[in-house]
Amino acid sequence: MKNGMKVIVWPDHDIPNVALYNWFHVGSRNERPGITGLSHFFEHMMFNGSKHYPSGEFDRVMERNGGSSNAFTTEDVTAYQDWFPKGILELVFRLEADRIQSLSFDPKMVESEREVVYSERRTSIDNENASLLDEQVQAAAFVAHPYHNPVIGWPSDIERWTIDDLRSYYQIFYAPNNATMIVVGDVTPQEVFAMAERYLEPIPAQPAPPKVTTQEPPQLGERRVSLRKFGQTPLLDVAFHTGAANDTQAEARDLLLTILAGGESSRLYRRLVDHDRLAVDVSAYVNPEGFDPGLLKIFVTVAPDKTAEAAEAALVDELAKLGRSGPTAAELTKAKNVELSGYWHGLQAINSKAAALGTYEVFRGGWRNLFTAPERYGRVSARQVQALAKTLFDPKNRTVGVLVPERAEASK
Amino acid sequence: MRLALGLVALVLVLPADAAALELPASREVRLPNGALVILAEKHDVPMIAVRGFLRGGSVADPPGKEGVANLTASLLRKGAGKRTAEEIAALVEGLGASLDTGGGLEASYAVGEFMARDQNTMLDVIADLLRRPTFPEKEFEKLRDQSIDAITSAKDDPQEVIGGYAAAFFFGPHPYARPSDGDERTLKGLTREDVVAYYRANYGGDRLILTLVGDFDLPAMEAKVKTRFGHWAKAGAPLAAIPAVSRPRGHRVLLVDKPDATQTYFWIGSLGVTRRDPERVPLDIANTAFGGHYTSILNTALRIQGGLTYGARWQAPRYTQAGTVAIYSYTKTETTGKAVDLALETLAKARRAGLDSAAVASARSYITGQFPTRFETESQVASALVDLAYYGFDREELTGYAGRIAAARPDAIAQVVQRVYPPPEDLTFVFVGNASKIRSVVKRYGRVTEVKISEPLLSALGREVR
Numbered sequence: 001m002k003n004g005m006k007v008i009v010w011p012d013h014d015i016p017n018v019a020l021y022n023w024f025h026v027g028s029r030n031e032r033p034g035i036t037g038l039s040h041f042f043e044h045m046m047f048n049g050s051k052h053y054p055s056g057e058f059d060r061v062m063e064r065n066g067g068s069s070n071a072f073t074t075e076d077v078t079a080y081q082d083w084f085p086k087g088i089l090e091l092v093f094r095l096e097a098d099r100i101q102s103l104s105f106d107p108k109m110v111e112s113e114r115e116v117v118y119s120e121r122r123t124s125i126d127n128e129n130a131s132l133l134d135e136q137v138q139a140a141a142f143v144a145h146p147y148h149n150p151v152i153g154w155p156s157d158i159e160r161w162t163i164d165d166l167r168s169y170y171q172i173f174y175a176p177n178n179a180t181m182i183v184v185g186d187v188t189p190q191e192v193f194a195m196a197e198r199y200l201e202p203i204p205a206q207p208a209p210p211k212v213t214t215q216e217p218p219q220l221g222e223r224r225v226s227l228r229k230f231g232q233t234p235l236l237d238v239a240f241h242t243g244a245a246n247d248t249q250a251e252a253r254d255l256l257l258t259i260l261a262g263g264e265s266s267r268l269y270r271r272l273v274d275h276d277r278l279a280v281d282v283s284a285y286v287n288p289e290g291f292d293p294g295l296l297k298i299f300v301t302v303a304p305d306k307t308a309e310a311a312e313a314a315l316v317d318e319l320a321k322l323g324r325s326g327p328t329a330a331e332l333t334k335a336k337n338v339e340l341s342g343y344w345h346g347l348q349a350i351n352s353k354a355a356a357l358g359t360y361e362v363f364r365g366g367w368r369n370l371f372t373a374p375e376r377y378g379r380v381s382a383r384q385v386q387a388l389a390k391t392l393f394d395p396k397n398r399t400v401g402v403l404v405p406e407r408a409e410a411s412k
Numbered sequence: 413m414r415l416a417l418g419l420v421a422l423v424l425v426l427p428a429d430a431a432a433l434e435l436p437a438s439r440e441v442r443l444p445n446g447a448l449v450i451l452a453e454k455h456d457v458p459m460i461a462v463r464g465f466l467r468g469g470s471v472a473d474p475p476g477k478e479g480v481a482n483l484t485a486s487l488l489r490k491g492a493g494k495r496t497a498e499e500i501a502a503l504v505e506g507l508g509a510s511l512d513t514g515g516g517l518e519a520s521y522a523v524g525e526f527m528a529r530d531q532n533t534m535l536d537v538i539a540d541l542l543r544r545p546t547f548p549e550k551e552f553e554k555l556r557d558q559s560i561d562a563i564t565s566a567k568d569d570p571q572e573v574i575g576g577y578a579a580a581f582f583f584g585p586h587p588y589a590r591p592s593d594g595d596e597r598t599l600k601g602l603t604r605e606d607v608v609a610y611y612r613a614n615y616g617g618d619r620l621i622l623t624l625v626g627d628f629d630l631p632a633m634e635a636k637v638k639t640r641f642g643h644w645a646k647a648g649a650p651l652a653a654i655p656a657v658s659r660p661r662g663h664r665v666l667l668v669d670k671p672d673a674t675q676t677y678f679w680i681g682s683l684g685v686t687r688r689d690p691e692r693v694p695l696d697i698a699n700t701a702f703g704g705h706y707t708s709i710l711n712t713a714l715r716i717q718g719g720l721t722y723g724a725r726w727q728a729p730r731y732t733q734a735g736t737v738a739i740y741s742y743t744k745t746e747t748t749g750k751a752v753d754l755a756l757e758t759l760a761k762a763r764r765a766g767l768d769s770a771a772v773a774s775a776r777s778y779i780t781g782q783f784p785t786r787f788e789t790e791s792q793v794a795s796a797l798v799d800l801a802y803y804g805f806d807r808e809e810l811t812g813y814a815g816r817i818a819a820a821r822p823d824a825i826a827q828v829v830q831r832v833y834p835p836p837e838d839l840t841f842v843f844v845g846n847a848s849k850i851r852s853v854v855k856r857y858g859r860v861t862e863v864k865i866s867e868p869l870l871s872a873l874g875r876e877v878r
Contacts, residue, residue, distance in 0.1 A: 014456070015784035056716060059707045064774035066781020068705065085781040112719035119722040122675045122744060129568045230672035232866065233565040264489075264501040274498075277554065280561045303561045330506060337508030341527050344457040348789035407866075 003205040004177025007196045008367055009189040010357060012350050018089060018185030019354040020082040022096060023362050025180075026173035027076040028151045029212055029292065035165050037153015040073040041117055042169050046080065047071075048109040051102035055109050058095055065091060075147055076290030077362060083351060086186040090195060097199035100179070103170055105163050114158065121152045129231050129403055130299065136225045137237045137401035138287075141295055145216040147288050175206035180361055184354040216241070216293065223399040231405035233280065234302040236311050239295040239399045240392045242286060245363035251377050252384045253286065253296065256392075258335035259327050259385065260284045260318075261298065265334065271318050272300060278311045279303055290363060295399075296392060308402040319393040326386030339377045433784060433811050438797060439630060443642050445617030450797050451633055452625045454790050460531055460626030461790035462511075462538065463798040464522040467621075467651050468614035470515050471587040477606055478870060479594015482515030483556060484610045488522070489513055490551035493540035497551050500537065509534055513541065515592050518654070518731055519802065520614070525791055528627040532636070539640035542620070545611065552604045560596050567865050570670060570677045570844040574740075578679040578842045580873055581666040581861070582736060586657050595868040616647030621801045625794040657734050659683035663858030664840045666873075669847035670865045676748040676845035680755060681738025682834030687730040687803045693816045694824040695728075695832060701767050701775035702726050702833075703739065709771050713758045714741055720751045732803070737832060745846055749853040752841075760836050766826050780814050 001007065027039050047069075049055035062069050067084030082092050125131045135150045142148040152158075181200075183192050219241055243249060261268045261284035272279040280301040288294040302311045327335075346352040361367040369376075438452035470481040489511070490497040504511045509526035511534070522541065526534045566572045576591045583589035594602075622641065624633060659682055685695065703710035703726025714724035724741035739759060743751035787793055787810070800809055841857050843850065844865070854860060863872035 015788055017781075017784050056707070056712075060774070063705055063707050063778045064770070066777040068778065068782055083782065083785060085784075088781075112717075115719035116715060116722055119675065119720075119742070119744065123571070123722055123742060126674050127570060127672075230670075232567045233561070263505040265498070265505045270498075273558070274554070277557070280558065280565050301565050303558075304564045305561075330502070334502075334506040334508070337506065337527075339508070341459065341508035341510075341525070344459050344527070345525065345789075347457055348459075349785070349792075350788070351785065 001176070001196060001201045003201055003203055005179050005181065005196075005200055007181045007183065007193065007200070008357065008361060009187065009192045010182070010184040010353060011187060011189065012184055012353065013186050015350070016086050016186050017350060018084055018086050018183060018187055019350040020084075020092060021182045021354045021358045022080045023180045023182070023358055024078045024080075024173060025076070025178050025362070026078055026209070027074050027290070028149050029075045029146045029290065030173065030209065031146060031149060034157060035161060036149040036157045037117070037151070038157075038161055038165055038169055039078055040151055040153065041113070041158075041161060042166060043071045043073045043078050044113045044117060045105070045110070045166060046099050046103065048113060049104040049106055050099040051104065052098050053095060054104070055106055058099065061091070061095065067092065073151055074290065075151060075288040079358065089187060089191065093195040093199040097203065100174060100176065100200070101203045103174070105166055107163055110163050110166070114161070117152070118158055121155065121158060125150070125152060129229065130235055130301070132229075133227055133235050133237050133401050133403045134297070134299070136227060137239050137297070137399055138295065140223045140225045140401070141219070141239045141241065141399040142216055145214050145292060146212065147216070147292065147294065171206070172209050175209075176200060176203045177205040178209060180358065182354045182358040182361065184357065185350045212292070219397050219399075221396050225399070225401045227401070227403045228406050229403065230407070231403060233304045234306070234308040234405055235403040236300040236302055236308040236315070237297060237401040238312070238315065239297045239401075240397050241293060242296040242392055243293050244291060245289045245294070246365050249384075249388050250364065252380045252388050254339065255332065255335040255377065255380055256385050256388055257284045257286070257296075258338050259322070259331045262335065262338055267318050267322065268298065268315065272311060272314055276314050277303065278306045278314055308404070312400065312402075316395075319389065323386065323390035323393055326382050326389075329382065332380075332382050332385065336377055336380070340374055343374055432814055433787060435787060435796070435807055435811060436625065436793060438807070439634070440801070441634060443617065443638065445642065445644055445646060447617040447620040447622065447641050447644065448801055449634070449637050449641070450621070450623040450801060451630050451637070452793060452797065453628060453630050454625055454793065455627050458528045458627050459790055460526055460528050460624060460628055461794040462522070462524045462534075463623045463794040464538065464542065465519040465621040465798050465802055466521070466542075466615060466619045467519055467802070468619060469517050469519045470590050470592040471518055471654055472610070472614050472652060473587075473590055476598065477602060478590045478598040479559070479592070480602055480606050480610045481520055481614070482592045482594070483559060483599070483602060484607045485513045485515040485520040486559070487547055487552060487555055487607060488541040488545045490555060491546040491548045493544045495540065497548070500541075503533070504537060507533065511537065517588065517592060531628060531633075535636055535640055542615065543644055547604060547607055547611070549604050552607060556599055556602060559593065560599050563593055563596055563599070570673065570742075573865070574677050574679055574842060574844050576869060577666060577668055577844065578681065578736070578738065578840075580869055581664070581842055582660070582681060582840045583657065584660070587654060588657065588731065588733070588735070591869060595870045597868040597871050613649035614647055617641060617644035618646040619651065620644070621798050623794045623798040623801075625797065626790045654733050657683060659834070659838060660840065661838050663837070665854055665858040665860045666842045667847055667851065667854050667860050667862045668842070668844040668865050669862060670844055671846055671848070673745065673844065673846045675742050675744045676843055676850055677742040678748070678752060679738050679740050679842040680752070680759075681736045681840055682838055684728050684735040684737040685730055685832055686734050687732060689730065691824065691828040691831070692730075693813070694820045694828045696779065697772060697775050697817065697820055698767060698825050698829050699726055699728050700779055701771040702762055705775070705778050707774065709762065709768065710739065710755070710758055713754055714751060718751070718754055720747055720754065724755065737834065745849050748843075748845065748850045749856070752857070756836065759833065762829060763833050763835065767829060769822070772822065772825060776817055779817055783814060
């Protein structure tokens with residue numbers, strides 16, 4: 001549109017419903033000390049009142065008309081999601097336009113929502129050992145880049161954000177030229193574009209938000225963090241710096257993750273859980289996976305009577321093996337089949353289609369790349385996966401976090 | 413995330429206004445051994461979803477052997493036919509397929525999804541798993557020990573465990589009290605012979621409901637399924653009837669001490685209704701209005717207006733016999749009493765004054781508007797079909813649901829609230845939190861049973877031997 005906002009429509013008439021994702025290119029990556037967590041807090045405030053829909057009305061109107069909504073914030077983006085029957089398409093555009101252009105900032109709502117967000121932090125981080133450890137590992141792995149900060153924010157910042165912080169955030173980041181809207185479902189492109197032109201296009205563009213220019217310097221040696229707190233099982237979280245979401249090695253990296261920890265036939269499951277019986281579970285993923293280089297993380301829930309040290313030794317051994325000899329043909333075929341079935345799986349529902357299309361548009365070079373994904377994954381060679389493993393799993397590039405459980409007596 | 417959707421435990425809240433739901437045409441075949449096969453073609457993507465239910469589940473665990481149904485089902489993947497555990501995992505995952513097995517409360521299950529091109533191989537594997545498990549001793553010991561570790565490890569997240577404490581405490585001697593996973597001590601006592609005995613008694617063609625939905629030719633698939641499951645003998649034991657449950661009277665309080673907790677997780681509940689309750693449609697509306705969506709009465713009170721929590725939900729699982737109805741939420745340690753009092757007042761008011769008509773109207777629209785999204789994928793349709801069959805419903809239960817939601821009368825909704833929502837004097841309270849800080853608060857609600865989170869659940873509640 002003329003104001004720089006992009007709207008992408010994918011008609012799917014299987015059910016009389018619509019999934020809408022509106023991605024704003026703002027996340028904790030855009031924050032600085034003192035306002036960490038503000039992007040996520042802002043996400044909450046987007047539901048707390050705008051000019052024509054006072055506090056609470058967004059959700060009330062949405063739900064009493066058969067719709068539902070949610071949102072999520074990551075290091076890189078804040079995405080607003082609406083799922084609704086096709087009959088209320090225009091209403092949803094009115095709701096969205098109103099909060100994008102005339103959000104209210106009611107001091108009472110700010111205080112009440114601050115408590116809600118603190119409860120969210122207590123639930124998802126403070127009372128969940130795995131997340132608490134991962135927060136520390138990510139902070140240790142990034143010393144310069146804002147991926148250092150947790151999306152939910154440091155507790156002291158949650159306590160101190162001001163209404164002015166919110167206002168200036170709105171001004172800078174909630175501009176149509178900083179948004180990408182995906183609409184999938186029982187609609188035609190014509191009717192969606194007409195709505196967008198009527199309700200969204202009049203919202204004026206704003207100056208582009210400041211770029212995030214800080215780059216993480218190369219890591220020159222292993223970093224270690226440890227947590228001692230009450231718990232039942234030791235935890236091990238190992239992170240390696242890797243490229244951004246649209247890295248040229250992104251497909252090889254996804255296959256590598258499957259080879260490492262995808263299911264009970266994966267290398268790490270076989271070794272740590274099945275053979276050596278050092279772990280209850282193991283997983284591998286890339287996070288953050290966004291605009292800037294992120295981390296490949298391997299998370300191990302250690303067996304209660306084993307140590308994180310033993311699990312770490314076995315893990316390091318397996319990673320080195322993969323770098324030395326590469327994956328077998330069967331492993332590579334498996335990983336490619338997992339990608340392919342996952343691809344088809346994701347194309348079954350309007351919600352997952354909207355999520356996938358948005359992810360490709362925002363992070364992986366454009367929405368068209370979604371439709372060529374199977375071929376791209378199919379072209380990855382064993383040699384490529386091996387080379388990637390060898391580079392990534394350099395011990396100098398490693399940040400290791402362990403949680404050592406203490407019993408009640410010790411933690412009092 | 414603004415909403416923790418995972419907390420919604422309302423059983424299948426369905427649709428409302430617009431078009432009737434369209435489900436893919438399906439064919440039900442009863443095999444001579446009693447197995448029920450349900451097939452539906454769906455050609456959107458080259459995939460097939462499978463759901464196999466075996467009546468039984470952990471309600472058929474012998475007392476003192478809690479967890480054996482789940483362990484048995486999980487062990488199906490650890491050796492079957494001519495394949496070892498490793499070979500099964502390599503074969504299934506090598507095809508990019510998923511295939512999970514486990515034991516639920518009232519049924520053991522096999523759940524999977526695979527590419528259509530692999531259907532013959534996957535059907536062979538599924539038939540091997542269900543009909544020809546080998547239960548290798550080594551795999552038995554390993555999985556038993558791993559399951560014990562997993563139970564211990566889950567205790568680091570109160571959200572994962574509070575439901576198990578609530579069921580065990582609430583249902584007392586009834587089989588619905590049994591945690592499907594068992595606990596550390598009951599699992600430790602299990603032997604391979606227990607698993608074999610459970611399998612012999614509870615696995616067989618007469619217990620099976622098998623559903624396949626996806627990109628296949630229906631007559632050809634019917635033949636393939638008949639070949640593989642038509643001659644499966646009946647289970648060794650008759651299916652035990654599940655006794656009815658009665659509502660416990662008075663207040664009871666369980667406090668689970670997790671000394672590092674900075675917030676208190678609470679469950680306040682009582683007896684609910686059965687899956688086939690005749691008033692289930694007005695009850696779905698009431699439950700959604702009271703605590704089944706974001707702007708519900710309960711979430712409005714505790715979160716939106718109270719700022720006391722990230723989320724508050726009304727949970728209403730229903731089984732063959734009555735399940736529970738309960739408020740589930742959490743709040744920081746310091747506001748435990750305040751949040752619980754507000755939750756109790758909100759519940760009492762719903763009974764005293766009835767549900768606000770705007771909330772009821774919103775719930776009707778919400779249910780209807782969201783309903784179609786529950787039946788989009790092959791896996792969703794397969795789950796819905798197997799669930800209907802398990803509880804003895806036909807497809808009209810779903811296809812006619814929107815119409816019934818629209819037609820439910822306000823007085824029927826008011827009456828079902830009076831009947832099902834518990835009176836203030838009959839409530840069970842379960843808290844997971846820092847006991848040293850909330851002990852004096854929770855004892856206001858009744859006589860307290862206090863346990864340590866590190867103890868095995870059933871032993872802690874004095875239930876290890878019935």
